[in-house]
Structures are given as structure tokens and as C-alpha cells.
Amino acid sequence: MARIVQKYGGTSVGDVDRIKNVAGRIKAMRDAGHELVVVVSARAGVTNELIARAKQVCPLPSDRELDQLLAIGEQETIALTAMALHGIGVEAVSYTGAQAGIFTDKAHTKAKIKTINPKPLLEDLKSGKVIIVAGFQGIDDEGQITTLGRGGSDLTAIALAAAIQADKCEIYTDVDGVYTADPRVVKEAQKLSEISYDEMLELASLGSKVMQTRSVEFAAKYNVVFEVRSSFNTNPGTIVKQEVAYMEKVVVRGVAVDKDQAKVVVSNVLDKPGTAARVFRVLAEANINVDMIVQNVGRGGVANLTFTVPLSEKDKAVKALGPALQEVGGEAAFDEKIAKLSVVGVGMKTHSGVAATLFEALAKTGANLELISTSEIKISVVIAKDKADAAARAVHAAFQLEKLG
Numbered sequence: 001m002a003r004i005v006q007k008y009g010g011t012s013v014g015d016v017d018r019i020k021n022v023a024g025r026i027k028a029m030r031d032a033g034h035e036l037v038v039v040v041s042a043r044a045g046v047t048n049e050l051i052a053r054a055k056q057v058c059p060l061p062s063d064r065e066l067d068q069l070l071a072i073g074e075q076e077t078i079a080l081t082a083m084a085l086h087g088i089g090v091e092a093v094s095y096t097g098a099q100a101g102i103f104t105d106k107a108h109t110k111a112k113i114k115t116i117n118p119k120p121l122l123e124d125l126k127s128g129k130v131i132i133v134a135g136f137q138g139i140d141d142e143g144q145i146t147t148l149g150r151g152g153s154d155l156t157a158i159a160l161a162a163a164i165q166a167d168k169c170e171i172y173t174d175v176d177g178v179y180t181a182d183p184r185v186v187k188e189a190q191k192l193s194e195i196s197y198d199e200m201l202e203l204a205s206l207g208s209k210v211m212q213t214r215s216v217e218f219a220a221k222y223n224v225v226f227e228v229r230s231s232f233n234t235n236p237g238t239i240v241k242q243e244v245a246y247m248e249k250v251v252v253r254g255v256a257v258d259k260d261q262a263k264v265v266v267s268n269v270l271d272k273p274g275t276a277a278r279v280f281r282v283l284a285e286a287n288i289n290v291d292m293i294v295q296n297v298g299r300g301g302v303a304n305l306t307f308t309v310p311l312s313e314k315d316k317a318v319k320a321l322g323p324a325l326q327e328v329g330g331e332a333a334f335d336e337k338i339a340k341l342s343v344v345g346v347g348m349k350t351h352s353g354v355a356a357t358l359f360e361a362l363a364k365t366g367a368n369l370e371l372i373s374t375s376e377i378k379i380s381v382v383i384a385k386d387k388a389d390a391a392a393r394a395v396h397a398a399f400q401l402e403k404l405g
């Protein structure tokens with residue numbers, strides 16, 4: 001008997017038939033004698049729909065009210081999943097985030113989990129019930145409903161697995177695992193049987209939308225080994241775990257493309273100490289995740305600052321930058337027609353020539369490099385959005401990723 005945390009994403013519980021399919025899978029595991037805590041997302045599309053509706057009544061809705069609204073998506077699916085289990089004779093009980101003892105800070109719409117009190121949940125689990133927990137939500141110490149950022153059900157599952165010392169954590173989604181590239185774009189893409197936390201983290205944050213970034217960080221911190229696999233078949237998935245020596249033999253493990261970024265060019269700001277600090281302080285205060293910062297050499301007392309922000313935060317960035325630019329001069333321009341392409345692999349720590357191979361492959365597709373940034377295990381470039389798919393295919397081929405997996 002094992003204690004297992006499973007998470008089913010939005011497409012896996014996308015309609016009543018799919019919820020019944022999930023219930024059937026849960027029953028099979030329960031019948032095999034396992035203890036099960038199951039985290040579910042909202043039905044696919046529901047969170048987006050709710051956000052769109054919020055914007056119809058108010059262009060910049062309050063984050064507290066957004067959380068009140070968004071939490072209902074998961075509340076629907078937990079109840080329906082529990083009922084579907086009852087319908088096939090399995091004892092089950094649904095828990096909201098608050099009921100599951102998931103306590104967070106007060107950062108509405110991107111709250112961090114502070115503690116989990118799993119006691120009530122564990123009591124129900126010991127009595128033989130399957131526990132269905134609403135992903136993506138928690139409660140702060142004043143009783144306010146919070147949400148954990150888009151894709152936050154993954155975090156709920158990983159954090160619960162750590163809190164209840166689960167033997168296994170399985171993340172069920174609509175793909176078979178983590179691939180060397182997006183298989184819808186690169187038909188030669190291969191499923192990886194395992195991958196390190198760091199690689200997964202880079203891939204997740206780089207727009208291979210398999211999992212929420214923060215959930216992978218959390219798993220790495222608490223050493224939660226998890227498997228990403230499909231809820232539509234029984235194929236083995238991808239195991240995500242601590243890096244081991246042999247993983248370095250592969251130089252590049254994946255190519256990721258993120259089309260949900262906007263480039264911001266702040267030009268003609270005063271070239272003096274404190275300018276960048278001012279610009280990025282206002283963005284930080286607006287809780288905007290800035291990436292790929294480049295500053296050019298100042299000429300004539302002014303400089304340009306270029307960086308990327310998530311597309312969804314562009315409007316917030318426009319608003320936040322306004323007053324700061326009054327102080328430091330300059331004007332901001334935004335470009336949404338960009339994509340960030342990255343290659344990732346722990347083997348880059350010990351191999352050279354990765355940048356040259358990448359840039360040559362990109363040059364052949366005619367993609368112009370607008371920004372470049374590197375880390376120990378990743379190289380990212382910003383290119384035109386309409387060149388991104390062809391570029392991903394060329395880069396995948398250049399690193400011979402079809403031979404992995």
C-alpha cells in the first residue's frame with residue numbers, strides 16, 4: 001500500500017465524461033489498496049473565462065475579488081469528482097484549499113504557501129476515504145481566499161505530497177510527459193524518461209507549459225520526486241528528480257518557446273546611477289516578473305533599457321512605468337510580436353559550443369536575435385514570433401534531439 005498524491009489538470013476534468021474517467025482511474029488505484037489524495041484543477045478554460053468576465057465588468061479588477069471569483073472553478077470540479085466517485089461506490093470527500101489547511105501569504109492571485117496543516121485531511125484518509133482537494137487555492141491568516149498563480153494546482157499537489165510525506169506524486173495532464181520540444185510544433189520531439197529539477201524548471205518557466213514553475217521549485221526544495229503523465233492512457237511519463245551525474249552527458253535536453261512575452265524598450269532614460277533601480281522598483285512594486293534585462297552603452301547622457309515581461313502583465317507594466325519615466329525621462333515602447341526561444345540542459349555546464357550551434361541554426365532560418373541571455377544551463381534568445389516555430393524545428397534538429405528519449 002502506498003500513499004499517493006495525484007493531480008488532474010483542466011483537460012483531464014474538462015467535462016462530465018472526463019470527470020467520470022478520472023473517477024474510474026481513482027477507483028482502480030483505491031481498489032489496489034492505495035491511500036489517495038487527489039488534487040484537481042478547474043475545467044479547462046474556466047479560469048480564463050472567469051478572468052475575461054471580470055475584465056468585462058472592470059478593466060483592472062481587484063486582486064482580492066479575482067481570487068474570490070477564480071476559486072469557484074476548482075470548487076466545481078472537486079464536488080463533481082467526489083460525486084462521480086460516490087456514483088461508482090467509492091468513499092470520497094472534497095476539500096477546498098482552506099479546508100485542506102493550505103495557509104498562504106496575502107499576495108492575492110500569486111500567493112505563496114506558508115504552511116499546511118494536513119491533520120483533518122489525514123484523519124479522513126486513514127478512515128479509507130479518497131480525498132479530493134481543490135488545486136490553486138488557499139487561505140491567508142485572516143481567512144481571505146487566495147490563489148497560487150496560474151497553473152497553481154500543480155503547486156497544491158507537490159506541497160501536499162511533501163506535507164503528508166506521500167510515497168508518490170503523479171501529475172496527470174493531457175500530454176504523455178516532458179518532451180524535447182512541443183510535439184505539436186516539432187514532430188520529431190521525443191518524450192524524456194527523466195529530467196532534473198533544474199532542467200524542468202527552465203523548461204517550465206520557458207513556456208513549455210507542462211507545469212507551473214513555482215511547483216517545480218517547491219519540489220526541488222523539498223525533494224519531492226514526481227512523475228508527469230497522461231490521464232488518457234497508461235503510458236509511463238517523465239520522472240522529475242534531483243540531478244544525477246549521468247544526466248550531464250546530454251548537452252541540450254530540450255527546446256522551449258514562449259510566445260506569451262512582450263518586449264519593453266525604455267529609451268532615452270538618464271544615464272546615471274539610480275535610473276535602472278527606479279524603473280525596476282516600480283515594476284517590482286506592481287509584482288511584475290521581469291526577465292532578460294539588457295542595457296546598452298549610454299551615449300549623450302542617455303541609455304536604453306530593454307527587457308521582457310509576461311504578456312498578461314503588459315498593461316500593468318504600462319501603468320506602472322508612467323510615473324517613473326516622468327522622473328528619469330525616456331519613453332517606453334512595447335512589442336508583443338516576439339517569442340523567447342531557449343535551449344536547456346545540465347550538460348551545458350561541462351560542454352562548450354552550445355551558443356555557436358544555436359546561433360547558426362537560428363541564422364539559417366532567418367531569425368534575427370533581438371536579445372540574448374544565458375545561465376549555467378540555458379541560452380535564451382528573443383526573436384520575431386512568426387519565426388519561432390520554424391526556429392524551434394531547426395534548433396531541435398541541430399542538437400539532434402530526436403535521438404533522445
Ligand code: ASP
Pocket residue numbers: 009010041042047048073135136149150151152153154
Ligand atoms: N485553474 C487554474 C488555472 O487555470 C489552476 C490550474 O489549472 O492549475 O490557472
Ligand code: MG
Pocket residue numbers: 009010041151152153
Ligand atoms: Mg493547469
